[in-house]
Structures are given as structure tokens and as C-alpha cells.
Amino acid sequence: MEFNVVIGGEAGQGAFSVELELTEILSELNYYFFATKNYMSRIRGGHNFHMLRIADVPVHALSGQQWNMVIALDKETETRHKPNLHEMGIYLSRELTTEIEKESREKFKFVTSSNTIMVGVILAVIGVSLEKALEATEPGNREYLKKGFEFADRWKLAGTYPIEAKAGAHCKFDGNQALSFGALLGGCQFMAGYPMTPATSIMHYFATIAQEIPVHFEQAEDEISAINMALGASYAGIRSMVATSGGGFALMQEGVSLAGMTETPIVITVAQRPGPATGLPTRTEQGDLNFVLHAGHGEFPRIIFAPGSIDETIALARKSFELADRYQTPVFFLTDQYFADSVQIVEDDVETEIRRRSYTVFDNAYKRYCLTEDGISPLTFPGLSDALVRFDSDEHDEEGKITEDLNLRVRMVEKRLKKLELLRKDFVPPTFYGSMDAESFILCWGSNKLIVKEALEKLTQEGMNAAVLHFAQVYPLTVDMIAPYGLTAKKLICVENNARGQFAGLLKRELGLDVAHPVLKYNGECFTVAELYQTLKSILR
Amino acid sequence: MVQRSDIAWCPGCGNFPIRDVLEKAFQELPIPIKNIVLTSGIGQAAKMPHYLEVNYFNGLHGRSLPLAVGIKLARPDLTVIAYSGDGCNYGEGGNHFIHTMRKRLDITILTSNNQVYGLTKGQSSPTTDFAMKNPLSPQGNQNIPLNPVALAVTMGAPFVARGFAGERDHLKELIKEAILFKGTALVDILQPCVTFNKINTYQWFKERVFKLERPLTDRYEALKMADLWGEKIPIGVIYRNVNAPCREGKTLFNAEITDDNIAAQLKMRCVMMR
Numbered sequence: 001m002e003f004n005v006v007i008g009g010e011a012g013q014g015a016f017s018v019e020l021e022l023t024e025i026l027s028e029l030n031y032y033f034f035a036t037k038n039y040m041s042r043i044r045g046g047h048n049f050h051m052l053r054i055a056d057v058p059v060h061a062l063s064g065q066q067w068n069m070v071i072a073l074d075k076e077t078e079t080r081h082k083p084n085l086h087e088m089g090i091y092l093s094r095e096l097t098t099e100i101e102k103e104s105r106e107k108f109k110f111v112t113s114s115n116t117i118m119v120g121v122i123l124a125v126i127g128v129s130l131e132k133a134l135e136a137t138e139p140g141n142r143e144y145l146k147k148g149f150e151f152a153d154r155w156k157l158a159g160t161y162p163i164e165a166k167a168g169a170h171c172k173f174d175g176n177q178a179l180s181f182g183a184l185l186g187g188c189q190f191m192a193g194y195p196m197t198p199a200t201s202i203m204h205y206f207a208t209i210a211q212e213i214p215v216h217f218e219q220a221e222d223e224i225s226a227i228n229m230a231l232g233a234s235y236a237g238i239r240s241m242v243a244t245s246g247g248g249f250a251l252m253q254e255g256v257s258l259a260g261m262t263e264t265p266i267v268i269t270v271a272q273r274p275g276p277a278t279g280l281p282t283r284t285e286q287g288d289l290n291f292v293l294h295a296g297h298g299e300f301p302r303i304i305f306a307p308g309s310i311d312e313t314i315a316l317a318r319k320s321f322e323l324a325d326r327y328q329t330p331v332f333f334l335t336d337q338y339f340a341d342s343v344q345i346v347e348d349d350v351e352t353e354i355r356r357r358s359y360t361v362f363d364n365a366y367k368r369y370c371l372t373e374d375g376i377s378p379l380t381f382p383g384l385s386d387a388l389v390r391f392d393s394d395e396h397d398e399e400g401k402i403t404e405d406l407n408l409r410v411r412m413v414e415k416r417l418k419k420l421e422l423l424r425k426d427f428v429p430p431t432f433y434g435s436m437d438a439e440s441f442i443l444c445w446g447s448n449k450l451i452v453k454e455a456l457e458k459l460t461q462e463g464m465n466a467a468v469l470h471f472a473q474v475y476p477l478t479v480d481m482i483a484p485y486g487l488t489a490k491k492l493i494c495v496e497n498n499a500r501g502q503f504a505g506l507l508k509r510e511l512g513l514d515v516a517h518p519v520l521k522y523n524g525e526c527f528t529v530a531e532l533y534q535t536l537k538s539i540l541r
Numbered sequence: 542m543v544q545r546s547d548i549a550w551c552p553g554c555g556n557f558p559i560r561d562v563l564e565k566a567f568q569e570l571p572i573p574i575k576n577i578v579l580t581s582g583i584g585q586a587a588k589m590p591h592y593l594e595v596n597y598f599n600g601l602h603g604r605s606l607p608l609a610v611g612i613k614l615a616r617p618d619l620t621v622i623a624y625s626g627d628g629c630n631y632g633e634g635g636n637h638f639i640h641t642m643r644k645r646l647d648i649t650i651l652t653s654n655n656q657v658y659g660l661t662k663g664q665s666s667p668t669t670d671f672a673m674k675n676p677l678s679p680q681g682n683q684n685i686p687l688n689p690v691a692l693a694v695t696m697g698a699p700f701v702a703r704g705f706a707g708e709r710d711h712l713k714e715l716i717k718e719a720i721l722f723k724g725t726a727l728v729d730i731l732q733p734c735v736t737f738n739k740i741n742t743y744q745w746f747k748e749r750v751f752k753l754e755r756p757l758t759d760r761y762e763a764l765k766m767a768d769l770w771g772e773k774i775p776i777g778v779i780y781r782n783v784n785a786p787c788r789e790g791k792t793l794f795n796a797e798i799t800d801d802n803i804a805a806q807l808k809m810r811c812v813m814m815r
Contacts, residue, residue, distance in 0.1 A: 171807050177809065181806055181807075184798065184803070184806065185803070187798075189615075189793045189796075189798075190611070190614070190793065205809075208809075209802075209806065212802065212805075213798055213802045214792065214793050214796035214797070214798060215793070215798070216615070216790070216791065216793060218610070218611075218614055220607065220640075221636055221637065221639075221640035222636060224604065224607070224637075225604075225606075225607040225610075225636075225637055225640070226607075228607035229608070229610050229611035229614070230611060231598075231600070231608060231611065232580065232598065232607065232608035232609065232610065232611025232612040232615065233611040233612065233614060233615035234611075235598050235608075235611075235612060236578075236611070236615040236616040236619065236794075237615065237616060237794050238615040238616070238793050238794060240611075240615075254601055255604075258600055258601050258604075262598070262600075350807070352800075352803050352804070352807075354798055354800075354803065356798075382575070382576075382578050382596035382619060383575055383576045383578075383596070383616065383618060383619050384575075386575055387575075388575075388594065388595065388596050389596050390590070390596065390597050390598075390599075391597070391598040391599065391600075392591075392597075392599045393583070393599055393600050393601055394599065400597075401591050402549075402588060402591050402599070
């Protein structure tokens with residue numbers, strides 16, 4: 001059983017708050033749910049909508065089925081979402097929500113309490129008892145919630161879509177929160193940034209925790225400054241991160257190259273949104289893979305992660321700081337608006353042990369860019385001893401002094417690139433779902449993981465012969481990563497949120513794989529399970 | 542030790558005396574050399590850290606200041622000096638120059654100001670005088686010069702000074718005072734470019750500079766003084782405000798994030814702002 005509800009309204013009307021409160025309470029009540037949003041680049045007005053899927057099994061994607069309930073806070077909701085309401089579904093028209101707002105204002109003096117009233121209506125619809133609902137609600141909001149249950153009774157909606165709360169012990173995260181939490185576990189103590197959707201909430205997270213935890217967030221005058229601040233902090237000994245979206249990352253590129261040359265550890269999050277240029281600032285896309293792959297002038301190694309679930313995000317965010325330190329090179333986190341803004345629960349135990357930066361103290365014979373067998377020079381920080389720590393963006397000698405010795409240049413290039421060979425052996429393997437002998441393999445990366453997984457489950461139930469391979473590490477791609485799957489003999493389908501099949505292109509370039517069927521979406525919205533199921537079915541048939 | 546012959550500056554370059562002054566200042570300062578970090582950008586002046594025995598991060602053109610900010614915020618225990626030329630600090634890094642001063646951190650900004658782009662062979666810099674001819678402005682520079690000293694006073698920097706490479710002892714004391722001053726300090730250093738700037742020469746400056754007897758403490762008086770350029774050029778501390786609050790970074794290095802800190806995060810509400 002599942003219940004799909006959409007709440008539509010103008011920006012600033014409260015749909016956001018309904019989602020926030022409802023997800024808090026659903027989590028408290030141990031419900032399985034998935035929530036995401038579609039919003040416009042404005043502060044007031046327009047039309048935003050928030051989508052929730054509540055179920056008695058784990059859900060990590062939009063179902064794409066007809067709505068069981070549509071809540072209209074504006075007229076637009078009627079034209080846009082009501083046509084997709086199930087024939088048995090509940091429609092809270094603008095007239096009804098106005099009634100809620102009116103009573104809210106009369107009884108509680110505030111129109112904002114109508115948000116909680118609507119949460120109450122929804123909870124009543126899925127059959128939560130008033131007693132349990134009240135327990136799970138902040139004391140200050142309980143009166144409003146109760147009013148919501150009254151409305152549900154008045155309109156005979158209570159218990160019309162009963163869903164059982166079956167989730168076990170769990171944590172609740174949105175994508176950005178998971179990433180930030182993982183970064184904290186990775187020992188990240190410094191972040192600099194310039195606000196940009198959909199990365200801003202990562203900055204909010206760090207600014208908030210910095211009030212109590214020894215971490216620092218600095219708002220920079222631009223993204224160029226942000227990445228340089230983070231590199232400065234990393235040089236000084238503090239694990240550091242920046243987060244931005246495509247346009248901001250464009251400004252950071254010279255800093256990426258600087259990290260590559262100076263071998264400064266840094267983690268860079270690019271939360272993608274549709275470009276080019278300003279594009280659709282608040283919508284989703286996976287259009288910056290090629291950009292991140294090639295960002296920064298010159299040749300240097302890099303790692304790019306694109307996690308597909310909350311737990312994978314936490315684990316990889318933590319790992320990325322260790323890898324950045326180990327290989328002294330930039331590590332990228334490629335996410336997108338859909339993932340950043342989706343709220344999900346994780347039942348698996350989240351590994352919460354902190355990975356702190358370790359360091360060695362050297363004497364004054366220390367050479368920052370000492371030539372070693374594997375290309376990795378020991379890293380230390382200034383002020384710990386008489387060892388001088390000298391980083392240089394010019395080609396440099398072992399001490400970090402500027403040089404134009406061309407023989408040394410060759411050795412330094414080779415030193416930096418040797419790390420790539422190490423990286424090729426130290427990879428995060430792709431996640432596999434399905435049967436190894438499947439004829440068709442559906443390949444995907446980043447946020448599409450669990451949408452594709454659920455679509456596969458539906459296809460398998462109907463006897464379709466397919467499997468899924470999801471890449472959380474999209475670069476480097478190595479032969480060893482795909483060795484077990486015999487992909488050259490399979491029919492390959494690649495699901496991506498972009499127009500040109502960038503990952504399929506990368507698979508071709510790096511691994512010689514030919515994708516027969518690209519499945520692409522680039523209207524700014526994520527895939528839904530139903531939509532993907534239909535498309536894949538027509539390909540597999 | 543640095544061999545003079547390995548230095549990439551032209552013979553007679555105004556950066557040589559500045560280098561010597563810095564070396565001496567570091568010896569005289571009551572700060573262990575291991576705790577001093579220089580950041581620099583790109584250009585002839587920005588090569589300075591390579592010619593001193595000191596910690597440094599020689600970054601990209603215009604970016605010495607954000608590097609310095611990051612280092613200071615991460616490690617308040619370090620003495621952080623951003624060193625670069627006028628093109629780096631006032632041109633490519635002009636935005637950082639403005640905003641770094643707003644941050645009120647204890648950072649020293651030193652600029653070798655030769656009013657010309659040296660390394661790219663003689664083009665206009667942000668401080669090149671109006672109408673001065675050069676390869677990219679054959680009809681004369683059409684821009685009026687940026688006044689870094691006046692700008693710093695306007696932006697609220699609590700210590701603003703101008704030095705001259707031809708007045709070594711005076712410059713050394715200025716630099717030492719700037720480094721020891723608690724707050725953002727700028728020393729704009731008049732540095733003759735013997736190759737590309739045939740107007741603002743040692744001789745030209747010698748005839749014009751005069752030493753301020755004491756620091757100005759009134760911001761508007763300081764602004765008037767900062768505006769003085771041409772026949773008379775003031776050197777010394779043009780503005781000093783010992784009462785300006787200085788922002789202290791918090792201790793991060795070796796500071797423990799506890800298991801309780803982590804546990805509290807698991808209960809956090811989802812962040813609303815996007």
C-alpha cells in the first residue's frame with residue numbers, strides 16, 4: 001500500500017512548511033516515505049509543488065502514479081495536478097484550503113498554523129490515530145494538528161488511505177544534509193562558499209553546526225575566493241570543502257587546477273542544475289559530468305563520486321576526505337537538485353565514526369614535493385616544526401621553489417600522474433541489482449540509482465530479463481570495475497538526466513562500451529518509477 | 542640560502558631592497574619564523590616568497606588574499622602575510638582586496654606597487670597614471686589610477702601605510718608595525734620598475750616622497766592625506782585605528798569533534814534554505 005500526495009501553491013504560501021513538518025512527524029511515527037519538491041526561482045508567487053510518497057515498504061523515488069490526494073493552495077494546482085488525480089483520490093480544492101486558512105486565522109490568530117492543520121488532515125487520511133499524531137508533534141503545534149483531524153472528520157477523509165507504519169530504527173536526511181553529515185564524519189572542519197541553488201543548504205548546515213562544533217563556514221565574495229580560501233585552510237592543516245553549482249563551479253575552475261598543481265587536498269561538491277548559463281536554477285539535471293571531468297587547465301588526477309542513495313552519500317562523503325588527503329588531489333562530489341532536495345529515511349546503521357586528519361611532523365630537511373616511488377610526497381602543515389611548508393602554483397622543484405628546469409618538469413608531471421595509477425586500483429565498485437545472466441544491463445550514475453532499481457523490480461516481476469549497474473564512482477572508470485559483468489556481450493541501456501548521454505560517452509571513451517539505448521530526460525525534472533518502467537519496457541520488449 | 546643570481550628580477554629592480562627589508566624584518570620581529578606564512582599571487586613581485594626562507598603558498602594571479610583568509614581562519618596561531626604586486630592585489634584580485642578588508646582579520650597585505658605590469662612586459666596596471674603610454678595603450682592610458690591607500694581607508698582597514706623601496710629603514714619599520722598590528726594592515730610599497738616604468742623612477746620618487754611624522758588617526762584627515770599624489774607623496778602610516786575590533790578565528794586545528802557532536806546531528810531537522 002502506498003499513498004501519493006502533492007501539495008501545490010505559490011512560493012511563500014506554506015507548502016514547504018507542510019512538507020517539512022510532515023516529514024518530521026512521519027519519521028517520528030516510523031513511516032516509510034519519500035519527499036521531493038519542484039520549485040521556482042522566486043521568493044513569492046509562482047507555482048511550487050511538494051510531492052510525498054508514504055508507503056508500508058521502503059520507497060526512494062517518486063512513483064509517478066496518479067495522485068491519491070491533491071492539496072491546492074492556489075488555482076494553478078487545479079489545472080496542473082488535478083488532471084492526474086486518481087478517480088478515487090481526494091481533492092482539497094482551493095475553496096477547502098481557504099476554509100482551513102480562515103478557521104486558522106479566526107481560532108489561532110495566525111494563517112501559518114494552517115500548515116500544521118493540513119499536516120493533520122494528511123495524517124488522518126493515512127489512518128494515524130490522533131493520540132499518536134499528537135505525541136509526534138511539537139507541543140506548540142498540537143492544537144493546530146488536532147484541528148486538522150477535525151477537518152478530516154468533517155470532510156469524511158479519516159482513514160481513507162490507511163498506511164501502516166513499518167519502518168524500523170532509522171535516520172532522516174535530505175541529500176545535502178547527508179552529504180554535509182558525511183563530510184563532518186570525514187573530518188571536514190572548513191567550508192567556504194557563495195550561496196547558489198541547489199548547494200546552499202550545505203552551507204547552511206555548516207554555518208549552523210559551526211555554532212557548536214569546531215568547524216568554520218566562511219561566506220566568500222565569489223566562488224573564486226571560496227575555493228582559494230578552502231585551499232588556504234587545507235594548506236594550513238584543516239580538511240576543507242567547497243560546494244556550488246555549475247555556474248559557480250565555472251568560477252572555481254582555476255582553483256581546481258591550483259589544487260592539482262600544488263597537490264592540495266580538497267573536496268568539491270557540484271550540485272547540478274540545468275544549464276547552460278543560469279538555465280533553470282531550481283530544477284535538476286546531470287549535465288555537468290563532462291564539465292567536472294575536464295575542469296581545470298593542465299593534466300592532474302581527480303576522483304569523481306556521484307552517489308545514488310543517502311547511505312552511499314554519507315559513506316562516500318566521509319571517504320572522499322581521506323582520499324583527498326591520501327592522493328593530495330581534488331575529489332569531486334557530483335549531485336543534483338533532485339537528490340539535494342529529496343528527503344528520505346535510512347534504516348541501515350549509519351557508520352558514525354569520525355575520520356580525523358593525521359599528520360607527521362618533519363625536521364628542516366622536509367621537501368614538500370619530494371620525489372617518491374609512488375608519486376605521493378609526505379604532507380605536513382606550517383608552524384608545527386622548523387620544516388618550511390612551501391606550496392607553489394608554478395612548476396616547482398622538490399622544495400616547492402619555482403623552476404624552469406625542463407627535465408625536472410617532466411619528472412614532476414610524471415610524479416603527479418603516477419597517483420592516477422594508484423587511483424585506478426583504489427576504486428569504489430559499481431552497485432549491481434538483478435541477475436548476472438540478464439541480457440540487458442541498465443547503466444546509471446548518481447541520483448537515478450534507486451529510481452532505476454525500483455523500475456527494474458517492476459520489470460522483473462513481469463518476467464523481463466534485465467539487470468542494473470549503478471556507478472557511484474564515475475571517474476576514474478577502470479576495466480576492473482566492470483570485469484565481473486561481461487558488459488561487451490550485453491545490450492546496454494544508459495539512463496541519464498541530460499540531453500547528450502554524457503556518461504554513455506564516458507563509458508565509450510574509457511571502457512570502449514557501446515550503449516545501444518540511451519534513456520535521457522532533460523526537462524528539469526527527475527525520472528519517476530512509472531515513467532522509467534514504461535520506457536525501459538518498450539526497449540526490453 | 543637564496544643566491545642573488547637565481548632571482549628572476551631585473552638588475553636594479555625595486556623588489557630587491559624590499560626583499561632585503563623583509564628578511565631583516567623577519568629576523569627582528571618577535572615571531573618565530575616557523576609561524577610566518579606568506580601567500581602570493583603571480584607576477585614578478587609575487588615571486589618574493591621563493592627568495593626568502595619562509596613558509597609560503599604561492600597561488601594564482603590575484604588570489605593571494607583569499608588564500609591568506611583561509612589560512613588565517615583555519616590557523617589563527619599563524620602570522621599571515623599576503624604579498625603581491627599592484628596587478629595582482631588591485632587588478633585581478635581587486636574584488637578580494639575590497640572584501641578581505643571587510644573581514645577584519647589579522648592579516649598583513651603588502652603590495653609591490655610599480656604602477657605597471659612587469660612580467661607581461663609593460664602594460665597598464667590599475668595604478669598606472671592617466672595618459673601614460675605603453676604597448677597596449679599606445680595613445681596613453683585612458684583609465685584613472687586606483688588609489689589603494691584611499692580605498693583601504695574607505696573600506697575600514699585599521700592600518701594603512703605607504704612605503705618606498707628607496708627608504709629601507711623606514712619601510713622595514715612600517716612592515717614590522719603592520720605585521721604586529723592586530724587587524725588588517727596594508728602597506729602599499731612604491732617600487733620603481735627600472736625596465737618598464739621610465740616615469741616613476743627612484744629619482745622621481747626621491748624628489749616627491751615625504752615622511753609623515755606620526756600616524757593619522759582621523760579617518761577623514763587620513764583620506765585627504767591618502768589623496769595626495771603628484772608633487773608631494775606622503776609615506777608612513779596614513780591611517781591607524783588601534784580601537785578597531787579585530788575578528789578572532791576559532792581554534793580548529795587538533796580541536797576535537799566529539800561523538801556527542803555527531804549524535805546531535807542525527808536529530809537535525811532538514812535544512813530549508815536551498
